[in-house]
Amino acid sequence: MKRLYLASQFYVVGHHIGALISDSAKQKTVFITTPIKYKVFKESDLDWHYKNRAALKDNGFVCYDYDITGKSESDLAKDLDKYEVMYMEGGNPFYLMQEAQKNNFSQYVADRVANGLIYVSESAGSVASGIDIAANSRPDKSLQNYDLPNSSGFNLVNFAILPHWGQENKKPDYFTHKIPQSYKEDFPYILLTNNQYVEVMGDWYKIVDVSE
Amino acid sequence: MKHLFLTSSIGTPGVAESIRTKLGHDRPLKTAFLTTPIEVEDMIGDSWYQDDRAALKNAGFDFFDYTITGKSESEIKHDLKDIEALYISGGNEFYLKQQANKNNFGEFVKEFVSSGKPYIGTSCGSIIMAPDMTPALNITDIKNCPEPITDLTGFGVVDFLPMPHWGSSDFKELYLGERKEKLYGSNPPVVLLNNHEYIEVQDDHYRIIDVRREK
Numbered sequence: 396m397k398r399l400y401l402a403s404q405f406y407v408v409g410h411h412i413g414a415l416i417s418d419s420a421k422q423k424t425v426f427i428t429t430p431i432k433y434k435v436f437k438e439s440d441l442d443w444h445y446k447n448r449a450a451l452k453d454n455g456f457v458c459y460d461y462d463i464t465g466k467s468e469s470d471l472a473k474d475l476d477k478y479e480v481m482y483m484e485g486g487n488p489f490y491l492m493q494e495a496q497k498n499n500f501s502q503y504v505a506d507r508v509a510n511g512l513i514y515v516s517e518s519a520g521s522v523a524s525g526i527d528i529a530a531n532s533r534p535d536k537s538l539q540n541y542d543l544p545n546s547s548g549f550n551l552v553n554f555a556i557l558p559h560w561g562q563e564n565k566k567p568d569y570f571t572h573k574i575p576q577s578y579k580e581d582f583p584y585i586l587l588t589n590n591q592y593v594e595v596m597g598d599w600y601k602i603v604d605v606s607e
Numbered sequence: 608m609k610h611l612f613l614t615s616s617i618g619t620p621g622v623a624e625s626i627r628t629k630l631g632h633d634r635p636l637k638t639a640f641l642t643t644p645i646e647v648e649d650m651i652g653d654s655w656y657q658d659d660r661a662a663l664k665n666a667g668f669d670f671f672d673y674t675i676t677g678k679s680e681s682e683i684k685h686d687l688k689d690i691e692a693l694y695i696s697g698g699n700e701f702y703l704k705q706q707a708n709k710n711n712f713g714e715f716v717k718e719f720v721s722s723g724k725p726y727i728g729t730s731c732g733s734i735i736m737a738p739d740m741t742p743a744l745n746i747t748d749i750k751n752c753p754e755p756i757t758d759l760t761g762f763g764v765v766d767f768l769p770m771p772h773w774g775s776s777d778f779k780e781l782y783l784g785e786r787k788e789k790l791y792g793s794n795p796p797v798v799l800l801n802n803h804e805y806i807e808v809q810d811d812h813y814r815i816i817d818v819r820r821e822k
Contacts, residue, residue: 553814553815553817553820554798554815560791560793560797561791561792561793566791569787569791570787570791574782574783574787575783578773578774578779578782578783579774579801580773580774580775580801580802580803581774581801582817583798583800583801583804583815583817584773584798584799585796585797585798585799586790586793586796586797586798587796588796591796596812598814599809599812599813599814600812600813600814601766601811601812601813602766602767602796602798604766604795604796
């Protein structure tokens, strides 16, 4: 059965998600670093990333880093088939989808998730799991900036997530770009705050708020 | 098992039929059509309201109109004791809550849903199932309610807020205006639903169906 845990900010909800996955599965976790590789970050801008790594470790995930960029389709199968959990980091969903289309990673992850690989993610990783990523565009992070034929996500779920909903420093992006551009009758949208994650079990899901 | 269908617009082609297929049989279902939300809205002649009624009827929901306004708790229990499905119409969810507070109708709905019988809501009928309806409040609701609106809570049957008519031109000004500010501070999780979609709830989990994508 398909199992996904789609977070907005993993380190806020990681204790919940960690408690839902078996220790044996967590010990075989691949941490996909690709979404964060779209630029060189200053160390001081990576606080969230280190907090995610700490939350994964504190909650029993034993992670092996992996970047899909430059890998062939057969490399993916050879390198990733042994993992039971895939953690997809935040960063840039457009860059991730661009890299994923070069080696058919999109199909790989869809097939693996359909066959029981547990997909855990935050922010860009949650956006990419969805039906479409265009709602999360902004002028410097959009389809036009990347080599992408369309704005499809991995289609692991049939909705689109708008992460970091309600976060004060994201408000200008939302009010200027993301809300107006997603005001369409195209897909279901889930507005996800940093205290929430979506639990997906097969075709069914629920949004869990850890602050309640 | 809880079984709810929270729609944005039951009258949109395909929505009522899709819901009907999820119930696993096609015999007519005795259904109460709750008209209370529309009592204070001048909308009975509107095409959406007539479309909603026709769609429900065509999908085999054998409904009769019912209002809780002025009814006691025991009258409601008596009047609705034989229904097989409950439908709450679009309209004014804050007015509906005011009337429900007078006769404990929220508890009736919770018990009805707990019994496993299907609940169907459209727009107001979907919003009212949320724990909190604050982002849905707008100037028209306030103007049309005969009493001041002091209670912004819903029936709390589900733990998220379905916000209907997303993407519709009729609601663009509202969503991109005052509503976005309220939504941005919303407490319960929010699902934005367009008129072609509905949420099917089974116990604590749910899924969103887009009838245009159903095979």
